[in-house]
Amino acid sequence: MGDRATGQVPNYDLGIGITEGPSRTDFGGADRETLLVTKSAQLRRCWHPVAFVSHVGGGPEQRRLLGVDLVVWRSSDNIIRAALDRCPHRWAQLSAGTVVDGRIICPYHGWQFDPTGTAVVIPQLSKSDVIPPTACLEMVATREAFGMVWAILDRDEVGPIPTLPEFGDPSFRSIEVSVTRYETNAAAIIDNNTDATHVAFVHAASFGAGQDPMITPPDAHRTPFGIEISAAELSIAESPDTKEQGSRQTKTEMWLPFTQISRMDYSDGTTHILLKGCCPIDDGLTDVHLTVLRNDVENPADTEGVIAFERGVELEDKVVLDGLPAEFPLDVRLQTHVKHDRPGIEYRRALADFIHSAG
Ligand code: FES
Ligand SMILES: [Fe+2]
Structure with a gap:
């Protein structure tokens, strides 16, 4: 039985459980911590599965991770990439664009980005014009594991992608x-x-x-x-x-x-x-x-x-x-x-x- 005054839970190593407890009003104070995923910086440092690899085909896909909109696409080097779903020009959603020859193309003014997220074509500029150095997507790191695409918002990672030795084992x-x-x-x-x-x-x-x-x-x-x-x-x-x-x-x-x-x-x-x-x-x-x-x-x-x-x-x-x-x-x-x-x-x-x- 727990302590009714403090709300302490019993020692579950002994296998003893609470079958009756204090009223909800005895609990529930502001000091009782809950988790909202978008409020945790730690979760931004973790890998999360954002798509099945098989679902990323010829066009850009929109995904959201921890409240952040991402665009996911297969780039010209056949690697699945992710970036914030916001073009550096006027913040249009790249997920509404297209992928041609592995380059992601913005639907608003047609800027094209290479696998690193760098703008390599701006249709309004001639060959002699310089592409602004800030014409880059905000890239998000990705990896593939177990047929899923994993992404991490903050590169300061605090945990690995899980391991599953049976995946790829021919007996499974x-x-x-x-x-x-x-x-x-x-x-x-x-x-x-x-x-x-x-x-x-x-x-x-x-x-x-x-x-x-x-x-x-x-x-x-x-x-x-x-x-x-x-x-x-x-x-x-x-x-x-x-x-x-x-x-x-x-x-x-x-x-x-x-x-x-x-x-x-x-x-x-x-x-x-x-x-x-x-x-x-x-x-x-x-x-x-x-x-x-x-x-x-x-x-x-x-x-x-x-x-x-x-x-x-x-x-x-x-x-x-x-x-x-x-x-x-x-x-x-x-x-x-x-x-x-x-x-x-x-x-x-x-x-x-x-x-x-x-x-
Ligand atoms: S908003 Fe993307 S090219 Fe203009
Ligand atoms: Fe269930």
Whole structure:
């Protein structure tokens, strides 16, 4: 039981949870910290997935990251580039322009920019005129990983892009499922994925059908990248490959700030891996890029069926998560917890430490 006067939460290492608590008015003071993604300088120093590589084709794409509009395009050196979506001339949106021979062309007066963002053609100038040295885009660094384009607003990076050794391993196939837009904070989406107790309710129409809410509380601990969650072995009526009764062991890595990698090992030897890369578009707005890896290369399940199932699960979560506030409670005293919520508490604490680590 927590201390009602101070709002201290109990020691969850002992597995003790609050089942009743002080009224909301006892909590909720101005000193109780919440996170709005656009207000955090630390998040600008992190890599975030802004698109699937496969979605960046012949034209410019507009994306928003932490409230900042970006243009993303494939440049003449076949590298995916990003810049602020603002032409240096009259601030037109380059994302409304075109890409020709890998050069991005502004729709307003036709200025053309090379892969470094430097204007190389200004149609109004003759060859003898000098192109102003400030005729440059404000470039944003990008990298490609796991079929996603990652971008960082501030080059003073504070954390790596997550690692996923199975991606590219020939014993796994990769399925790009979807980008789902949620109307809530990116941290709330990761928190949802730390939480096994919602499955019996939110996913009652799919994989949570008939699930007993009285599950064994999962274990969670800090790692250098964030937290790792181990769920108790779960009996399942049907294994993915053999269709026989078996069991599933799930381990989830939450990479700070907003990436989830869950590995589900089935007793029949099948492994499914879920990669969820959350892009914090703005306060209260998040795109979740979902890719699934499966080691069923020899006898693959129907890909369209896999996509439809995973997409359906996302939409079930969306119904609830879209109603959550834009602010995410970093201070665990703002909410009431029970013993099953320990992974979510660990995530809040790890995220708060990470946000504060810039000083
Ligand atoms: S605003 Fe882009 S060329 Fe003028
Ligand atoms: Fe869910």
